[in-house]
Structures are given as structure tokens and as C-alpha cells.
Amino acid sequence: MPTIHDVARLAGVSITTVSKVLNGYPDVGAKTRANILRITQEVGYQPSAMARGLAMNRSWLIGVFFQDAVNSGLEHPFFEAVLNGCKNAVGRHGYDLLFFSNLVFAPGDAKNDYLPRARQRQVDGVLLMGAHRQDKELRRLAEADLPCMFVDIDMTGPRAGFVQSNNHEGAKRAIQHLLDLGHRRIAVIGDRYGSKPGEDRLAGGREALAEVGLELPDEYVRFGDFSQESGSGAMASLLTDVPRDKWPTAVFALSDLMAFGVMDAALEAGLSVPGDLSVVGFDDINIASRLRPRLTTVRQDMHRIGEQAGEALIQMIENDSLRPPVLSVDTEFVERESTAPAALQ
Amino acid sequence: MPTIHDVARLAGVSITTVSKVLNGYPDVGAKTRANILRITQEVGYQPSAMARGLAMNRSWLIGVFFQDAVNSGLEHPFFEAVLNGCKNAVGRHGYDLLFFSNLVFAPGDAKNDYLPRARQRQVDGVLLMGAHRQDKELRRLAEADLPCMFVDIDMTGPRAGFVQSNNHEGAKRAIQHLLDLGHRRIAVIGDRYGSKPGEDRLAGGREALAEVGLELPDEYVRFGDFSQESGSGAMASLLTDVPRDKWPTAVFALSDLMAFGVMDAALEAGLSVPGDLSVVGFDDINIASRLRPRLTTVRQDMHRIGEQAGEALIQMIENDSLRPPVLSVDTEFVERESTAPAALQ
DNA sequence: TTGTACGCGTTATCAT
DNA sequence: ATGATAACGCGTACAA
Numbered sequence: 001m002p003t004i005h006d007v008a009r010l011a012g013v014s015i016t017t018v019s020k021v022l023n024g025y026p027d028v029g030a031k032t033r034a035n036i037l038r039i040t041q042e043v044g045y046q047p048s049a050m051a052r053g054l055a056m057n058r059s060w061l062i063g064v065f066f067q068d069a070v071n072s073g074l075e076h077p078f079f080e081a082v083l084n085g086c087k088n089a090v091g092r093h094g095y096d097l098l099f100f101s102n103l104v105f106a107p108g109d110a111k112n113d114y115l116p117r118a119r120q121r122q123v124d125g126v127l128l129m130g131a132h133r134q135d136k137e138l139r140r141l142a143e144a145d146l147p148c149m150f151v152d153i154d155m156t157g158p159r160a161g162f163v164q165s166n167n168h169e170g171a172k173r174a175i176q177h178l179l180d181l182g183h184r185r186i187a188v189i190g191d192r193y194g195s196k197p198g199e200d201r202l203a204g205g206r207e208a209l210a211e212v213g214l215e216l217p218d219e220y221v222r223f224g225d226f227s228q229e230s231g232s233g234a235m236a237s238l239l240t241d242v243p244r245d246k247w248p249t250a251v252f253a254l255s256d257l258m259a260f261g262v263m264d265a266a267l268e269a270g271l272s273v274p275g276d277l278s279v280v281g282f283d284d285i286n287i288a289s290r291l292r293p294r295l296t297t298v299r300q301d302m303h304r305i306g307e308q309a310g311e312a313l314i315q316m317i318e319n320d321s322l323r324p325p326v327l328s329v330d331t332e333f334v335e336r337e338s339t340a341p342a343a344l345q
Numbered sequence: 346m347p348t349i350h351d352v353a354r355l356a357g358v359s360i361t362t363v364s365k366v367l368n369g370y371p372d373v374g375a376k377t378r379a380n381i382l383r384i385t386q387e388v389g390y391q392p393s394a395m396a397r398g399l400a401m402n403r404s405w406l407i408g409v410f411f412q413d414a415v416n417s418g419l420e421h422p423f424f425e426a427v428l429n430g431c432k433n434a435v436g437r438h439g440y441d442l443l444f445f446s447n448l449v450f451a452p453g454d455a456k457n458d459y460l461p462r463a464r465q466r467q468v469d470g471v472l473l474m475g476a477h478r479q480d481k482e483l484r485r486l487a488e489a490d491l492p493c494m495f496v497d498i499d500m501t502g503p504r505a506g507f508v509q510s511n512n513h514e515g516a517k518r519a520i521q522h523l524l525d526l527g528h529r530r531i532a533v534i535g536d537r538y539g540s541k542p543g544e545d546r547l548a549g550g551r552e553a554l555a556e557v558g559l560e561l562p563d564e565y566v567r568f569g570d571f572s573q574e575s576g577s578g579a580m581a582s583l584l585t586d587v588p589r590d591k592w593p594t595a596v597f598a599l600s601d602l603m604a605f606g607v608m609d610a611a612l613e614a615g616l617s618v619p620g621d622l623s624v625v626g627f628d629d630i631n632i633a634s635r636l637r638p639r640l641t642t643v644r645q646d647m648h649r650i651g652e653q654a655g656e657a658l659i660q661m662i663e664n665d666s667l668r669p670p671v672l673s674v675d676t677e678f679v680e681r682e683s684t685a686p687a688a689l690q
Numbered sequence: 691t692t693g694t695a696c697g698c699g700t701t702a703t704c705a706t
Numbered sequence: 707a708t709g710a711t712a713a714c715g716c717g718t719a720c721a722a
Contacts, residue, residue: 001464003715014693019717027691046465050398051715054698059395061443080425083444091446096466098406098443099428101436119346120391121441260635287632290605348699359709364701374707396699399714 002043010043011036022047053122061098062090062313063123065114067130078302079130082151085306086127093314098123114141125313127151133195147316147324149309154196159316161324163309167197170298170331171204171252174280177296177333178250179212182342183278187248188216189234189258192223201254201282220248224258231261232268239269249277249342256281256288256297263338274340284334293337304329347388355388356381367392398467406443407435407658408468410459412475423647424475427496430651431472438659443468459486470658472496478540492661492669494654499541504661506669508654512542515643515676516549516597519625522641522678523595524557527687528623532593533561534579534603537568546599546627565593569603576606577613584614594622594687601626601633601642608683619685629679638682649674 004022008015013032020028021036028036039045053059064086066079087097100117114137118126129151131138141148142157150162178186188205191198206216222238224230231253239247251266253259259281263273271277273293281288284299308327316322349367353360358377365373366381373381384390398404409431411424432442445462459482463471474496476483486493487502495507523531533550536543551561567583569575576598584592596611598604604626608618616622618638626633629644653672661667 004717005715015716016693016718017691020692023717029691032691044461046461048399048715049466050395050404051698052717054393054395054399054700054714055716055718057698064444087444087446096444096446099409099432099441101432101441116389116391121394287635290632290636292637350699360700361702361709361711362707365708368701372707377707393699396714397701399716400699400701402714 001048002045004045004047006043007036007039007045010039057122059098059122059124060095061121061123062086062095062310063098063100063118063121063126065100065112065126065128065131081302082129082306082309085303085308086310087306089307089310090314095124095314097127112137114138115144115146118144118146124317125149127309127313128153132193147313149312149324151305151309152195152197156324156326159324161312161316161326163305163312163325163327163329164197164200165300165305165331166328167200167331168204168207170282170300170333171201171254172208173331173333174252174282174298175205175208177335177339178252178278178280179208179214181250181278181339183250184214184342185220185246185248185250186214186216187220187222187238187251189231189251189253189262190221190223191254192225192230198254205252224253224255224261226255226257228257228261228264231255231258232265233261234258235262235265236268239265247271250279250339251277252280252282254282256283256285256295259295259297259338260287260291274338276343278339278342280339284332289336296336296339297334299332299334301329301331346393347390349390349392351388352381352384352390355384402467404443404467404469405440406466406468407431407440407655408443408445408463408466408471410445410457410471410473410476426647427474427651427654430648430653431655432651434652434655435659440469440659442472457482459483460489460491463489463491469662470494472654472658473498477538492658494657494669496650496654497540497542501669501671504669506657506661506671508650508657508670508672508674509542509545510645510650510676511673512545512676513549513552515627515645515678516546516599517553518676518678519597519627519643520550520553522680522684523597523623523625524553524559526595526623526684528595529559529687530565530591530593531559531561531595531597532565532567532583534576534596534598534607535566535568536599537570537575543599550597569598569600569606571600571602573602573606573609576600576603577610578606579603580607580610581613584610592616595624595684596622597625597627599627601628601630601640604633604640604642604683605636619683621688623684623687625684629677634681641681641684642679644677644679646674646676 004015004018008018017028017032018036021033098121125147127149133153138155142155142160145159148160152164154162188202190202209216219242222234224234251262253262259279262279266273266277273279281295281297284297288295288297308329312325316324349360349363353363362373363381366378443466457480470492472494478498483500487500487505490504493505497509499507533547535547554561564587567579569579596607598607604624607624611618611622618624626640626642629642633640633642653674657670661669
């Protein structure tokens with residue numbers, strides 16, 4: 001590989017002049033500049049990112065931490081969409097993405113040394129998603145003097161912000177839809193692990209109910225882990241614990257997968273959807289519009305989330321004094337076939 | 346961030362000694378070594394990957410090129426699975442993944458400067474997928490003296506190999522299944538763009554037919570681009586062009602998505618699946634086991650493909666003289682509900 | 691307008 | 707067993 005020295009030698013100038021031309025400095029003669037440019041092309045010279053980074057103390061790299069999801073044949077291209085969005089955003093500014101490998105997925109005692117690894121690679125910013133909120137190492141990362149954006153984790157720091165869907169509004173809209181259809185006995189399948197999105201969606205649902213003077217009884221709140229199995233388990237336990245004449249007429253599951261599980265359990269119990277039970281999900285994964293009945297749900301724009309995170313990182317990198325943003329991406333309510341007017345009692 | 350100089354100063358030794366300890370050289374006194382190790386821990390010293398790479402001319406980075414798929418709300422977590430597999434494999438050897446951004450997706454005149462970008466970042470190896478076979482720049486990359494593995498692209502070079510599913514056998518098995526069910530008029534929805542997997546699957550299907558003395562008539566071969574829409578289009582045109590009494594009783598689509606399209610078109614034409622028409626797909630995307638009728642298909646192990654690619658790269662990197670492998674990952678035939686015995690004529 | 695020389699943080703060679 | 711010192715390839719004050 002040719003170095004800047006080779007180009008300089010071939011052009012009969014010093015490396016300084018070559019460097020200046022390549023970095024757009026004005027104080028170089030037109031002829032010299034043209035000549036250097038030509039030679040650069042000819043020999044296919046590419047400045048070494050490592051040497052460049054070493055000298056400038058920058059890498060033009062965004063570090064990405066993410067875990068293989070628990071249910072690792074995962075249905076929704078969640079990470080992929082976020083990643084592509086981020087990739088596009090940072091790519092426009094000349095940054096590439098660095099994926100850290102080898103992460104351990106363990107809620108409590110995780111020894112995921114995010115910060116040291118980020119420092120070792122000298123990434124200019126960090127995007128983190130899919131980690132557990134309780135992971136202690138997250139704080140060290142958030143407190144560091146390194147631009148950082150979390151996805152679906154409400155953590156901030158001097159240079160750390162986060163982005164997530166407007167879960168509160170999205171959930172509120174979903175419940176309002178059920179209320180509009182005349183439902184009054186509405187159950188919610190929440191998130192057992194207490195993630196921020198889970199909290200917000202539950203709160204949004206509660207708010208919608210409160211606005212019409214309704215409450216969410218404890219026996220109508222069950223918890224899962226976003227998987228289909230947990231959804232059917234939660235629904236099954238609900239149907240067991242609650243007397244038949246008090247069964248809910250509608251269920252809001254905090255993820256599409258759990259919504260599918262709810263439908264499974266409902267069918268198992270002899271309930272038809274949406275005839276006897278209306279079901280609303282959250283995410284709008286691809287399969288949601290294909291299964292019968294097609295699922296009414298709240299769509300998340302994951303690509304947008306990634307783009308926002310990427311853009312925010314670049315801003316923070318290029319502007320030291322910028323305070324880290326807390327971003328919210330709007331959701332879209334999608335009415336399909338899994339919800340119907342409440343049957344007369 | 347502390348540097349090796351800081352550690353040396355604190356330990357009262359030279360940087361050479363520190364470097365030796367950190368890199369496991371034996372010629373350092375036990376006491377000195379322990380002291381240096383302690384201080385390293387205390388100050389949280391991490392060797393800079395950039396400086397290290399500059400000095401050693403290695404980056405411990407695997408460069409990854411991939412395109413956002415054409416239908417970019419893509420259903421199957423294809424890339425994600427491959428990526429995770431590769432990430433796990435290379436992570437075990439201390440490598441991370443570098444994602445190149447900003448790629449243009451244009452079959453013919455693509456100006457995707459893979460090689461220059463790989464060189465600029467000094468990646469030790471390259472994983473490439475999702476590109477068009479015709480992309481001229483691919484050759485430059487394959488010819489370079491840089492370990493490289495292609496996924497689903499049959500390109501080799503002095504240090505370049507590739508990995509893909511055993512598409513030939515997978516397709517053969519699918520057709521054999523249809524033959525076993527008594528089908529004789531079997532149509533195939535192939536790949537319009539002539540990808541390697543497309544070619545192999547078509548050839549595998551033909552071979553299965555040939556083994557029982559059957560041929561694949563031209564009017565029974567239609568082409569799509571792996572998308573659902575193209576699948577239904579291909580099937581619709583087939584049903585239009587071929588007289589009703591010669592309609593196929595079974596269709597093998599080279600992707601699950603196209604298989605769904607085929608079912609759509611069949612339903613449109615008043616055909617029931619699998620009553621009037623048996624359908625087999627390829628991939629086994631998640632949705633395949635959920636839609637009704639559940640799709641009979643050929644499962645690809647994408648995670649494995651990624652792992653194999655990653656492992657191969659590491660081997661090539663650590664052994665200059667290793668000739669690049671051409672790997673094949675077995676598929677698994679999954680019989681479900683979209684196929685049934687051929688009706689008596 | 692051009693060039694000299696130093697620093698970035700390592701590893702590696704060769705003395706001591 | 708330990709330490710100078712020269713690379714690695716680049717950017718940039720500063721001098722010319």
C-alpha cells in the first residue's frame with residue numbers, strides 16, 4: 001500500500017504539501033495541487049485511518065453494543081432496522097460502525113465492559129441497545145465523557161442521551177381505540193422486566209382509562225417477557241384466575257408476539273378473536289399484517305429511531321457543548337382485524 | 346486516558362518493560378511484572394487499538410459490506426442471523442466487526458469501492474453479502490491479497506472464498522418430496538437475477554426431476570426477484586399462459602416470500618392450497634410456520650453460515666498459506682401443511 | 691507557497 | 707532482566 005511519503009516522492013514535494021491538498025487546505029499552488037491529486041489517483045493512495053486517527057485522536061467510528069436477543073430467532077428485524085437507520089445517518093458524515101462482539105447476556109452480574117472496550121477502539125461515539133436496564137456497567141458508560149445514545153433505555157449522562165418510541169402516546173391511542181369500540185373490561189399484558197418502554201406503555205394505557213374514569217384492576221394486569229409463549233401463559237393465567245363472567249373483552253399486549261400468544265390462549269379457551277375478545281399489539285412486526293386475524297397494533301419506526309440516534313451522535317461529536325438529547329419517535333396506530341366492537345353484555 | 350508511558354512512569358520502569366508484560370513476554374522479573382500488572386489495573390490502562398494496529402499493521406477488525414435489501418422492510422432476519430454468527434465466531438478470537446456504511450445499491454454501474462475502503466480501515470479480513478454478482482468491484486476485492494469470504498456469491502480469489510447453503514441438495518429434496526406425493530406437473534419460480542443460490546436451486550430441482558425421467562418444460566419455469574409480489578406475478582402469468590388442463594399441481598418457489606405470492610395468486614384463481622395446488626418454499630423464515638396453511642419449505646441455517654464465514658476468515662488471517670475454502674451448509678427439509686398428495690386426474 | 695520536525699501510542703530490535 | 711530507540715503513517719505548529 002502506498003503511503004503519503006510515496007505520493008510526496010512521486011510528486012517531488014514534501015508530505016506536508018500532500019497532506020494539505022488532501023485535507024483541503026487553500027495554501028497550495030494550483031499546479032502542485034493538480035499534480036498531487038493526479039498521482040494520488042494513479043497509485044490509488046488511501047490515507048490510513050489508523051495513522052490518521054492516532055494523529056488526530058479520532059476514529060470516525062461509532063461503536064455499537066448489542067446483544068443477541070433472548071429469543072434468538074427473533075421475529076422482528078428490530079436491531080437490523082435500527083442499525084440500518086444509524087448506518088445511513090452516520091455514513092452521510094463519513095463515519096462507519098464498529099460492532100463489539102462477545103457480549104455476555106446476563107441481567108445481574110453482567111461483566112460487559114462497555115467503556116473500556118469503547119476506549120480501546122477509540123470510537124467517537126457509542127450506540128447501545130438490547131441491554132438490561134439494571135446492568136451496572138451502563139452507568140459507567142453514561143457517566144463517561146463519550147457521546148453515547150441508548151435505544152429503549154432511559155439513561156442519561158453528561159454526554160449520554162437516549163431515543164425511543166413515544167410509547168406513552170402509542171399505548172394511550174391503543175386503549176382509546178378499545179374504549180371507542182365500547183370495551184370496558186380491558187386487560188394489559190405488561191413487561192415483567194420493567195423496561196422503560198414497558199413502563200411507558202402501561203402508564204399510557206392507564207392514562208387513557210383514567211380519562212374516562214376507569215381503572216386497571218390488578219387482576220387485569222399480567223406480565224410477560226415480550227415472547228409469544230409468555231403472552232399465552234399470561235393470558236391463560238388471567239382466564240384461570242378471573243371468573244368467567246368477569247373475563248376481559250379486550251386485551252392490550254405490549255408486543256405483537258405477546259398478542260399472538262394471547263390469541264393462542266384465547267382460542268384454547270374457546271374464545272374467538274375478535275368476536276369474543278379484541279386484541280391489540282405493539283410493534284407492527286411484518287407477520288402482524290399476514291396472520292389471520294390481521295393484528296391491530298401500534299407501529300414503531302425502528303429505522304427512524306436508528307437514524308435519530310446516529311444523527312444525535314454526530315451532533316454531539318462535532319459539538320462538545322451540545323447537551324445530550326432525549327428523543328421520542330412517533331408511533332402510528334394501525335387498525336386491522338383483531339379488534340371489534342364490544343359485544344352487548 | 347492513561348498511556349503506556351503513564352504506567353511505566355508509575356511503575357518506575359521503561360515502556361518496553363510494560364509492553365513486554367502486557368504481551369506476555371517471559372523476560373521480565375516476577376516482582377516487576379506483578380507491580381506493572383497491579384498499576385495497569387489501578388489506572389484502568391487499555392492499550393490503544395490504533396497505535397497497536399499502526400505498529401503491528403493489523404487491526405483485529407473484520408470489515409463487513411452489506412446492502413440494505415431491495416425490499417427494505419425485509420421479512421427474514423437474514424443479515425442479522427449471518428452477522429450474529431460471524432460476530433460470535435470472530436469474537437472468540439478477539440476480533441470485532443467493522444460495518445462499512447453508505448453503500449450504493451445499483452446492479453450495473455455500482456461504484457462500491459470495497460477494496461479501497463477495506464484498505465483505508467486496514468481491516469484484517471472482509472465479509473461481503475447482499476451484493477449483486479455482476480458488480481465489477483467484487484472482482485477487485487476477490488483478487489486482492491486480503492482474506493475475504495462471500496456469502497451467497499460464488500466468487501473466489503487467491504485469498505477469497507465463499508459460503509452458502511447446499512442449495513442444490515435442498516432444492517432436490519423439495520422436488521423429491523413433491524414427486525413422492527405423486528405430483529408430475531411441477532412448476533418452479535426461479536430467480537430473475539441469476540444469483541448463484543437461484544441457479545443451484547433450479548439445477549437441483551431439475552436433477553430431481555431428471556432422476557425420474559421428467560423434464561421441466563419452459564412454460565413451467567417463471568422468474569421473480571424473491572419478493573412476494575414477484576411470486577404472485579409469476580404465478581399469475583403462468584396460469585394465464587398455460588391452458589387450464591395443463592396447470593401444474595405443485596409449485597416450488599425459490600424463496601418463502603415468493604411461495605406466499607404463489608399462494609396469493611392461486612387463491613385468486615380459485616385454487617386451494619394444498620387441495621388443488623401444493624406449494625414448497627425455501628428459507629423457512631419465521632412467518633412460514635405461522636401462516637395458514639403452514640408452509641412446507643427448506644430451512645437455511647443462516648447463523649451457521651455466518652459462523653462458518655467468520656471462522657474461515659480467522660483461519661486465513663492467521664495462516665497466510667491457507668487456501669480459501671468454499672463452504673456449504675446443509676439445509677433441512679421441513680414438511681408442513683402446504684403440500685399434499687396429488688389429486689387423481 | 692513549501693518544507694522541517696515533532697507528536698500520536700504502540701511494538702520490536704538491539705544494547706546493556 | 708531492563709532500557710534506548712527506531713519504526714508505523716499521518717497531521718500540524720512553525721520556520722523558511
